[in-house]
Amino acid sequence: MGTPGQLVVKRYRLMRALGQGGMGMVWEGHDTLLDRPVAIKEVLIPDTLTSRQRLSMIQSTAREARMAARLNHRNIVSVFDVADEDGRPWIIMELVPSRSLDRVIAGEGTLSVTRAATIATEVLTALSVAHAAGIVHRDVKPANILIGYDGRVVLSDFGIATSTSPGDPRAPRGGATGSPGFLAPERAGGTPAGPASDLWSLGATLFATVVGKPPFEGTRGALSTLLTQDAELAKAPEELRAVLAGLLATDPARRMGPTEAKRLLDALVSPAAGAAPVRRAGRRGRVLAVVAAATAAAVAIGGWAVLRPADPANAGPVGAPTPAAPTTAAAPSPSLTPAAAPVRLKLKWYDNGRGWKAGVPRGWRLSIQEDYYTWSEPEGIAHLGLEVIPTLGRKPADLLAEVEASLSRSVRKYHRVRLGKVPSRRGAVVAEWESTWTGPGYHSWAVRGVAYRELQRMIVTGDRISVIDWSVTASQWERLRPTMESVFKYYRPPGTNG
Structure with missing residues (x-):
């Protein structure tokens, strides 16, 4: 594992660790050549892998990072470089001063309909750009959505993204890579990831933003999800139920597409003239905020x-x-x-x-x-x-x-x-x-x-x-x-x- 002050490929200096996820450690770093701050993902490879599996993981990680580098949009974290140090890939990315959406919810409680719809609209834009390039994110969730201190909304961590081009050897062959609670029902059953599964995860993220937890928590399989859908949607604000019902449809073939989802979300972000923005601060939201604040103060x-x-x-x-x-x-x-x-x-x-x-x-x-x-x-x-x-x-x-x-x-x-x-x-x-x-x-x-x-x-x-x-x-x-x-x-x- 890296250490503060370490210089990667004689250019990128590690400043401080920002956090660790399933793919490795993320550092705040400094590009000494261009004299600018960067984020550096240190890919951690499990010791249990064989040499062949290790090589395969290194190659696939570098390949996926290069795929993510093809995406150039303000709602997507930019990938600048893939460096090879000590036989491991280090992914050099844009550093976005921000809080992740899950931290925002933990600190402030559930968000208003207008604010949640605004965030969802920008994430939907990021997904549309990626899907048009043949790339699926596969892990859309609040922890991977950054709310910049400048107001920018950014979708991050395309590290497990994969190509969707027909016949592409990089395309997934099943499995359920992703986060429980935000994983589309068909993917839990082994169906390969596609644009529709990203849209379901976006719907689950939008639901969690206004309710405080992902939908269908504790349910198993498509049938149980279908049976509990009406009860789950009733927990969400009425204004969001139409778009949530469409995005969270169990059958991918019947799931709402990005165009219709954007139309419904835009109507909530830009209400009719004279209409006051909806701001919900229900008891659950206040309790979540108080608990988060008390926990932070205690530690x-x-x-x-x-x-x-x-x-x-x-x-x-x-x-x-x-x-x-x-x-x-x-x-x-x-x-x-x-x-x-x-x-x-x-x-x-x-x-x-x-x-x-x-x-x-x-x-x-x-x-x-x-x-x-x-x-x-x-x-x-x-x-x-x-x-x-x-x-x-x-x-x-x-x-x-x-x-x-x-x-x-x-x-x-x-x-x-x-x-x-x-x-x-x-x-x-x-x-x-x-x-x-x-x-x-x-x-x-x-x-x-x-x-x-x-x-x-x-x-x-x-x-x-x-x-x-x-x-x-x-x-x-x-x-x-x-x-x-x-x-x-x-x-x-x-x-x-x-």
Whole structure:
């Protein structure tokens, strides 16, 4: 297995492990030739294989990676290169800053109909591009769908994809490669994978996005699936039942095709003028989110401590800009109306045990994706993001400008309020970017048609940059401004005392 710092084929440096799946380990890496970040899949070959089986697996993996490299679309992770190191293939891919859809559901609960349909539409587009090229994905599921921090939806892991060309020796000969719960009934019976089986898996993914689990869980075979279909569909929101019934048809010959599925999904993504977007936050969704947040908090190192007026944090952290004077004292009730008085919510310390410490609003839900921490206000009107990244010689203002150039294209009505360095204490380098925009896009939680205001701050301490992201619905910006100022004031960057 690879190690951090290792140089693959004298070009691709392994930075840190991102996760391990059935095909191997995925690393965040750096292309030293082109000076760009990449994702690197290290293919792990079981020791139990014979030398012939080992050679066959290496050849098929490299072949499938080359097939995936033929796909060039914004909804598909790009494959850049296949490197041979130590007799094993290493697949070099586009690095997409993102959360997988299953992590989004675990952290936030089930999604609204509009948001789920938007994601499904983009995955359907990715599948249509792949199928037109003669490639079947074979493992469509929430874990393989990435929701980019810039709003991009990407289908990943074509590592077990296979050709569908007639007579192609690479075509599958049966078996049920894929993930239980998202595997089409005919494939469970040994029928080779085809475009229709990918569409069934898309339907199962859409169902899980709004219900919280895949359909027909615990059923066995096509007959039991058919007998339970009506009962399963009744669990889904009414607006989605037509497209789900078509995609989840047991008989592949009768299954809904991509054209009709896109028409039904588009109607949900772009409702008639004047219709309000549907946002479902049922009890199941809230329970899932609370459980996920509680689990994340329980495993975190350090834990919580209430910030009190006499807390030393009132002195402000090293590198933090001098905070503006508070607008007002805490309001007795956190009204959500635009006319509500400004409020400074109560904060708690969060210490992740890795050198930084933050004061975050009490009662907000925590979700953790690798090293990116997000706290969400229970009603979804505000979000606080925090991560620490290496500087690698980069200037925070330049980084913010790069982020702006990329992310501003994914939202509507983008407007820059300001971007540049700001005054800071003790000579630390601090830059801020403030903007307004309208969803969807940008963040996975953004709601279509809702206006947001966002402030992102970068603080350089030593060889690390702390990135603090504060996003609020535009109507609530002034009301929650005192809370934002407190969060920024109390943050303790790595390498500082406190």
